[in-house]
Amino acid sequence: MAQCAALAKRFAGEVELVPITTKGDTDRSSLSQLGGTGVFVSALRDALLDGTVDVAVHSLKDLPTGxxxxxxxxxxxxxxxxxxxxVARxxxxxxxxxxxxRVGTGSPRRAAQLRxxxxxxxxxxxRGNVPTRIARALGDAETGEGADLDAVVLALAGLNRLGLERHATDLLDLIDFPTAPGQGALAVEIRAGDAAARKAVxxxxxxxxxxxxxxERxxxxxxxxxxxxxxxxxxxxxxGMLFLTATAYATDGSKRLSASHAYTLDGTSAAELAEAAxxxxxxxxxELMEAGAAELIADAR
Incomplete structure (x- = not known):
């Protein structure tokens, strides 16, 4: 909520923050069982469409691509x-x-990279919220419950937004641990055609x-x-360039396929940036499809 409040300061006009709980926040099933797609955004989108809110803010990595x-x-x-x-003991x-x-993560990508x-x-x-996951590695001082893991892996941006970055004991480099598409960024959605909301954000x-x-997406x-x-x-x-590296993994860590490409920019117009992306x-x-990435991803489903 602190990050949403900071973002809201950039919006034009008066802003009221409306907390909404999603299925992804409450369901303790593994992400692979949940399917991932939409579980963190559907409730916010419903609130947007029914007029409960005029703007919805998501972690971009949770946003479906369709x-x-x-x-x-x-x-x-x-x-x-x-x-x-x-975050380690x-x-x-x-x-x-x-x-x-024993290292905990709810992400198949992180699990593969760790392996x-x-x-x-x-x-x-x-599964669980960030404080719950941290407690799995460090124990819970409030309840006195001990840790059952040696470490957990979490997004640094999430720790920062919750003011919990002090618990990070190491930052994993992007070469060996490239992140999920959209990780670290926030997506701001509005009702289609809402010119006033578009101007405000x-x-x-x-x-x-x-x-x-x-x-990435x-x-x-x-x-x-x-x-x-x-x-x-x-x-x-x-x-002056847009660089992209993408990597697909076998979930057991036995194989990975990577592709890196760049585009030289003449300027920074929205049209050129979109073309570069x-x-x-x-x-x-x-390149990844030719190398067999589709099979790796299918095997993980």
């Missing part, structure tokens, strides 16, 4: 640090985790973040993968 009837993506807020963070860094350490990097680890599927839109996230769509797929995609605009994503998807 169009939603009657809804418009009006802004993509500037991305925070998109890396994943390790005794302040341990990733390389310091002992052989056989690639450290086949000796025991990966434990977990316009200043929250960050062009280069939108372009990077668009490229196009990979997700092109491979017909949901947000529960063992797929990573990270793009950024830097030095489409170009690099199309090339990455083609």
């Amino acid at each position: 169009e939603a009837e009657g809804i418009e993506l009006a802004a993509v807020a500037k991305r925070e640090d998109s890396r994943d963070a390790l 005794d302040g341990l860094r990733f390389a310091e985790l002992p052989e056989g350490a 690639v990097a450290r086949p000796d680890l025991e990966i434990v599927d977990i 316009a200043k929250a839109d960050h062009a280069s973040t939108r372009a990077a996230a668009d490229a 196009r990979v997700l769509a092109g491979l017909e993968a949901g947000c529960a797929a063992p797929l990573a995609a990270h793009a950024e605009v830097a030095d 489409a170009d690099v994503a199309e090339r990455a998807v083609a």
Whole structure:
């Protein structure tokens, strides 16, 4: 809510924050069983369409890639640090985790990456909100309940938004641990055609973040993968270029396929950024498909 409040300060006019609980917040089934797609956004979209709210704010990585009837993506807020963070007992860094350490994550992508990097680890599927997950590794001071894991892996942006970044004991680099499409960015949706709402949130839109996230999400769509797929995609605009790297994994960590592409920009207009995002994503998807990424993703379902 703190991050939403900070974002709301950029909106034009008076803002009332309306907390909404989604299925993804309450269902403790694994993300692969839930299916991932839409479980964190459906309730907010329903509230938007029925007029309960005029603007809905989501973690962009939770947003399905398909169009939603009657809804418009009006802004993509500037991305925070998109890396994943390790929260471990005794302040341990990733390389310091002992052989056989139990590491919790609810993400098939993170599970695959952990198995690639450290086949000796025991990966434990977990669910729950961020404080609950942290308590699995550090224990719960309020209840006195002890930890049952050695570490958990969470998005650093989520820790930052909740003021819990102090618990991170290591930050995982983007080379070995590229993140989920859209991770670290916020999506701002409105009812389609609502000009007043579009104008109110316009200043929250960050062009280069939108372009990077668009490229990442196009990979997700092109491979017909949901947000529960063992797929990573990270793009950024830097030095006059848009760079994209996408990686698909076998869930057991036995195989990974990567593709990296870049587009040289002549300027920073919305049209050119959109063209760049489409170009690099199309090339990455083609390369991954030719290498067999579709089979890896299908095997994970």
